[in-house]
Amino acid sequence: MTQAPRSQAPSHQAAPPLAADARTVRDPAAQAQTARDPAAGGGGGAPAGAPDAATPTAEGSSAAGSNDAAASAAAEPGGRLSAAAPAALGLAALLGLPALLEGSPFYLEILALVFLWGAMAGAWNIVSGYAGKFSLGHAAFFGLGAYASSILYARGGVSPWLGIPVGMALSVALAAFIGLVTLRLKGKYMALCTIAFVSLMEILAVHFRDLTGGSEGLMVPYEPGLANLTFANDHEKLVWAYVFAALALGVFLLCRRLERSPLGYRLAALREDEDAAEALGVNTLAVKLTSFGLSAALTSLGGSLYAQYMLWIEPQYVLSMELSTQFALFAIIGGVGSAVGPFLGAGLMFPLLTLSRSAFPGLPPGFNMLVYGLALIVAVLFFPKGLIALGPPLRRLARLIGRTGRARLGRRPAAGETAAGLNAAEGPAGSSHA
Amino acid sequence: MDSSIIWQLAASGLLIGGVYALISIGLTLIFGVMRIVNFAHGEFLMASMFAAYWIHELTGLTPYWSAPLIGLLMFGFGALTHRLIISRTLNSPMVVQIFATVGLGLAMQNLALVFFSGDYRTIRAAAAQAVVRFGPVQVSQSLVAAFGVAVVVSALLLAFVSWTYPGLAIRATVQNRVAARLYGINIERVHLWTFALGSGLVGLAGALISMTYPIYPSAGQNFGLASFVVVVLGGMGSMTGALVGGLLIGLVETVSGFLIGDDLKKAVYFVMFILVLTLRPTGLFGRRGSEEIGIK
Numbered sequence: 001m002t003q004a005p006r007s008q009a010p011s012h013q014a015a016p017p018l019a020a021d022a023r024t025v026r027d028p029a030a031q032a033q034t035a036r037d038p039a040a041g042g043g044g045g046a047p048a049g050a051p052d053a054a055t056p057t058a059e060g061s062s063a064a065g066s067n068d069a070a071a072s073a074a075a076e077p078g079g080r081l082s083a084a085a086p087a088a089l090g091l092a093a094l095l096g097l098p099a100l101l102e103g104s105p106f107y108l109e110i111l112a113l114v115f116l117w118g119a120m121a122g123a124w125n126i127v128s129g130y131a132g133k134f135s136l137g138h139a140a141f142f143g144l145g146a147y148a149s150s151i152l153y154a155r156g157g158v159s160p161w162l163g164i165p166v167g168m169a170l171s172v173a174l175a176a177f178i179g180l181v182t183l184r185l186k187g188k189y190m191a192l193c194t195i196a197f198v199s200l201m202e203i204l205a206v207h208f209r210d211l212t213g214g215s216e217g218l219m220v221p222y223e224p225g226l227a228n229l230t231f232a233n234d235h236e237k238l239v240w241a242y243v244f245a246a247l248a249l250g251v252f253l254l255c256r257r258l259e260r261s262p263l264g265y266r267l268a269a270l271r272e273d274e275d276a277a278e279a280l281g282v283n284t285l286a287v288k289l290t291s292f293g294l295s296a297a298l299t300s301l302g303g304s305l306y307a308q309y310m311l312w313i314e315p316q317y318v319l320s321m322e323l324s325t326q327f328a329l330f331a332i333i334g335g336v337g338s339a340v341g342p343f344l345g346a347g348l349m350f351p352l353l354t355l356s357r358s359a360f361p362g363l364p365p366g367f368n369m370l371v372y373g374l375a376l377i378v379a380v381l382f383f384p385k386g387l388i389a390l391g392p393p394l395r396r397l398a399r400l401i402g403r404t405g406r407a408r409l410g411r412r413p414a415a416g417e418t419a420a421g422l423n424a425a426e427g428p429a430g431s432s433h434a
Numbered sequence: 435m436d437s438s439i440i441w442q443l444a445a446s447g448l449l450i451g452g453v454y455a456l457i458s459i460g461l462t463l464i465f466g467v468m469r470i471v472n473f474a475h476g477e478f479l480m481a482s483m484f485a486a487y488w489i490h491e492l493t494g495l496t497p498y499w500s501a502p503l504i505g506l507l508m509f510g511f512g513a514l515t516h517r518l519i520i521s522r523t524l525n526s527p528m529v530v531q532i533f534a535t536v537g538l539g540l541a542m543q544n545l546a547l548v549f550f551s552g553d554y555r556t557i558r559a560a561a562a563q564a565v566v567r568f569g570p571v572q573v574s575q576s577l578v579a580a581f582g583v584a585v586v587v588s589a590l591l592l593a594f595v596s597w598t599y600p601g602l603a604i605r606a607t608v609q610n611r612v613a614a615r616l617y618g619i620n621i622e623r624v625h626l627w628t629f630a631l632g633s634g635l636v637g638l639a640g641a642l643i644s645m646t647y648p649i650y651p652s653a654g655q656n657f658g659l660a661s662f663v664v665v666v667l668g669g670m671g672s673m674t675g676a677l678v679g680g681l682l683i684g685l686v687e688t689v690s691g692f693l694i695g696d697d698l699k700k701a702v703y704f705v706m707f708i709l710v711l712t713l714r715p716t717g718l719f720g721r722r723g724s725e726e727i728g729i730k
Contacts, residue, residue, distance in 0.1 A: 134532050136473075181712045188471050191532055192662050193711055199659055200704040207697050321655070325536060336529055366547030366651070369540055376537030380530045381522050 098241035106358070108237045112309075114343075114350050115244035116302060121330035121342030122251040123298035128328065129337035130258065131291045132271035133183060137194030138299055138327045140201050141171040143319035145300030146307040150220050151211060153228070160229040164304045168297040175296035176289060183288045186274070198319055205315035217314030220307055229308045240309050247305065248343065251298055255339035267291055271337070299327075322369060329372055333379050335386030344387045349375065438570040443688050445571045451684020452581030453646075456639040457657055458664040458676040459588055460632035466671025467608055467628040470520065470531055474539035476658020478633055481542060482508055482640020483649045487555055496559045498579065501641035505634045512633025516626050524625065539658070546651035554648040562645035580642035587635060588677045595673070604628060608671065656700070660687075663707040669717030678718060 101108045120142065128134045148170055149163030178197060182190040205212045212218055224232040231239045258264040266287045269277035278284050307313045317323060333349055335341025353368045383389065461475045472478075485504045486497040497504075515538070523534045556562070564575035595601035606614040607624045615621050647653065664683050668675025683703050691699035710717060 128529075132528065134528060136532070136536065181708065185711075185715050188528070188532065189666075189711060189715065192471070192666060193708065195659065195662070196704045196707045200701055200708075203698065203701045203704070207701070322540070325540060328533065328536075332529065332533060364548045365552070366544035368544075370544035370548055373537045373539070373541030373544060376533055376540065377519060380526075380533045380537065381519065384527065384530050 098238055098245065101241075102238050105237050108241055110351050110354050112237065112241040112244045113354075114346050115241065115248040116306060116309075117326065117330055117350055118343035118346035119244065119248040119251040120299060120302045120327045121334070121346055122248070122255055122339070123295050123302065124327040125295075125331045125336065125338075125342050126255065126258065126298070127288075127292045127295040129331060129341075130255075130264065130267040130271065131288055132337075133288060133292070134188070134191045134328070135194045135292075135295075135324070136191045136321070136328070137196070137198035137324050138295075139319050139321070139323040140174065140194060140198040141296040141299035142303035142306070142323060142327075143198070143201060143205070143313075143315070144171050144174060145303030146313045146318045147205065147212060147218070147303075148300070149304035150218050150307045150313060154218060154221055155211065159227055160304060160308050161227070164301060167300045167304050171296040171300035172293045175292045179289045179292045183285060183292070194324070195321065198321065198324055202315050202319040205319055212315065215315060217312055220311040220313070222311055229305075230311070243305060244309075247302060252339055252343065254294075254298075259339060263287065263290060325376075326372065329376050329379075331386075333375060333386055335388030336384075338386075338388045341386050341388045348387065439692075441569070441571050443692055444685070445568065445573050446577075447685035447688030448681055449573055449577040449581045449684070450688060451681035452584040453577065453639065453643050453680075454657075454660055454664050454684050455677045455680025456580060456584035456587065456642070457636060458661040458668070458680050459584075459591065459673060460635035460639075461661050462665045462668065462671055462673060462676040463591070463635070464629055464632040465665065466673075467604055468520070468524065468625050470523070471535070471662075472520075472629075472632070473532065473535040473658075474542060475636060475661060476654030476656070477539040477542035478508060478511075478636045478654070479640045479643075479657050480546060480649075480651065480654030481511070482637040483644040483647070483653060484546060484550065485637075486641040486644035487557055487649050490557050490559060496561045497557065497576075497641045497644050498561060501583075501638055504641040505638040508637025508640070509630045509634030511637075513626060513630040515633065516629040520629055521622065521625065539654075543651050543654070550651065552650055552652075554650050556648055557645050559645065574646055576642065576645040580639070580646075583638065583642055584677070584680070587638065588673060591635075592673055600624075600627070660700075660703065663703050665717075666707060666715075667710050667717055669719040672717065672719040675717055675719030 097111055098108060101111055120138075124135065124138050145164070145167035148167030149160045152158035152163040152166060153160050174197070178190070178193055182193040206215045208214075209216075220230075221228075222230060224230050258267075266277065266282045266284075269280065269282055270284045270287060274284055303318060306318070330345035330349060331342040332345065334343065334345025334347075349372070353371060357363055357368065379386065457475075457479060460478075461472060464470065464472055482504050485507060486500055489495050489500040489504070490497065519534050519538060523531045562576060565572050566575050566578050595604055603614070603619045603624050604627075606617065606619055607621055611621060614624075643657075660683060664676060664679040667682065668677070668679030683706070686703055686706060687699050690702040694702070
């Protein structure tokens with residue numbers, strides 16, 4: 001694939017973030033725009049389509065996150081971009097990583113899955129974080145996507161490129177149904193109903209074995225070729241790392257735009273106080289359904305891609321409660337309701353556990369999920385804001401260090417600098433508290 | 435169809451329904467009083483089943499005799515869980531309320547997997563094999579016991595809530611937490627006792643079904659899901675609803691298992707669940723509007 005050289009460029013950009021005037025801060029942002037092209041290609045075009053609706057509002061204000069006021073207030077003119085830039089910079093840098101890791105398939109696979117799980121947590125976050133409607137069965141959409149494209153391909157010879165939109169359409173329809181049934185109700189009904197659906201689908205997937213392969217799972221034919229969305233063994237992992245990176249970037253940018261779009265504001269309004277939002281004229285049901293459908297479509301897309309990546313799916317995994325919980329877990333650990341949180345959560349938890357498992361092969365089965373469970377309890381009880389809550393303190397710290405450092409050099413501190421300096425460390429944490 | 439088959443189906447269905455009811459009563463009690471859904475409920479059940487297994491392995495005590503002890507153990511475990519986790523979540527945003535118990539369930543299930551592996555275990559006691567005959571109908575003795583306990587416990591619980599002073603305090607808390615506090619009810623204590631009581635009941639249930647069902651780390655998951663279905667069907671917070679809903683789900687499961695096969699029978703009650711949510715979200719016995727109160 002030709003993506004490798006292109007996305008190495010951003011990784012070089014990322015290196016000297018301290019030299020940040022308006023121009024250099026802007027550059028990585030532009031890079032990110034280019035880097036988004038593969039998102040359209042690899043992601044079947046879906047994530048790219050939706051955000052356009054939000055473009056007019058998003059463009060102008062996406063730069064200065066509300067809680068970033070502190071950082072941007074002091075900023076000189078160039079600092080206006082300081083909130084968008086870190087996000088772009090962080091992801092652009094990550095796009096260079098797969099190429100660097102090409103020699104070690106193990107790490108490359110971890111990285112690829114971090115992108116995928118981060119994207120799935122991000123998709124979960126759209127309905128659960130932004131709209132505040134918690135789904136405990138998002139694997140239903142993941143599994144639906146995986147089974148739709150795989151069944152069409154394995155049983156009917158239909159290219160996954162066509163299977164993916166079919167899966168997404170089915171997922172949107174399912175989300176609309178669940179949404180119409182439960183989103184009128186308050187409280188935890190949606191969580192319960194999504195659990196019911198994922199369990200129901202697992203039962204059905206196990207039962208209709210002629211179609212789904214039953215509990216032994218479904219093998220996806222291995223016929224390398226772009227038309228089949230299957231890649232030959234030699235560079236397969238690298239390609240998939242980029243496909244998942246593109247998906248991740250797509251989800252991330254979509255969430256960023258969503259935050260500053262009219263829909264995003266309506267979501268925030270209904271999350272904070274549904275009755276008040278309704279009184280102000282927000283069509284809460286429509287807003288909830290839209291976010292749920294969007295979330296389901298992205299999750300389904302991830303499921304289809306996962307099936308093509310693994311070339312094998314089994315109902316006990318792709319339609320499990322564990323997988324559903326994992327989506328939520330990454331988003332919660334990273335920070336619910338922020339664009340970058342899910343990726344931080346996935347980027348911290350998934351490698352940590354995979355590496356610890358490979359370092360201590362004697363760990364019993366169940367160890368990973370035990371740690372996930374404990375981490376979830378600790379996270380919601382003691383750090384309900386997630387890792388993104390570390391953003392502001394770190395930013396202050398960095399500013400302090402930057403200031404003293406520059407005072408010693410006898411130079412006036414430029415806020416654009418410090419903000420950019422942060423990018424390297426904490427990435428896009430800024431936008432989170434919308 | 436042979437009439438004896440119908441009787442057999444009805445008897446098995448009602449008995450299994452009694453088990454579901456017993457499992458669900460604790461869940462609905464906790465929900466009604468505290469407005470939280472304990473997503474780890476199934477894992478509490480699984481823990482009780484393992485407790486019954488190990489007590490039987492180590493001391494030879496059959497689950498009939500260890501059931502009260504396990505009920506007490508789970509009562510204590512519930513109190514501890516409330517102190518350490520639940521009490522911190524009651525006034526928190528929904529994400530905290532949901533995922534604290536989701537995390538607890540995940541941790542408990544996998545703790546069991548780490549310690550006991552995923553093997554199926556069964557209690558090999560004479561009592562586990564015993565059957566009871568009623569005319570043409572043959573049913574497992576342990577299920578009859580579980581059913582009996584379910585009926586007695588629900589009756590006792592209803593009496594407790596209706597006629598005793600602590601029961602009055604519980605009902606007051608259900609109606610209006612703030613007003614109850616103004617009348618001098620110690621809400622924290624009511625919550626603590628409710629959660630412990632609900633956990634103790636599921637402990638009792640776990641011990642009683644441990645002779646009938648295989649014991650393994652995710653054994654609680656299906657029962658947990660079934661009890662959510664029962665509770666929503668009966669009306670969240672309604673104890674009569676849990677009893678009737680449990681019996682209904684047991685019957686439906688048994689009959690559909692007979693008609694369409696074992697592997698699809700659970701699909702039927704999930705479909706029922708979705709239908710209830712669509713048509714009557716308050717459940718059979720829920721008060722109108724109870725699906726909306728206080729659980730935001």
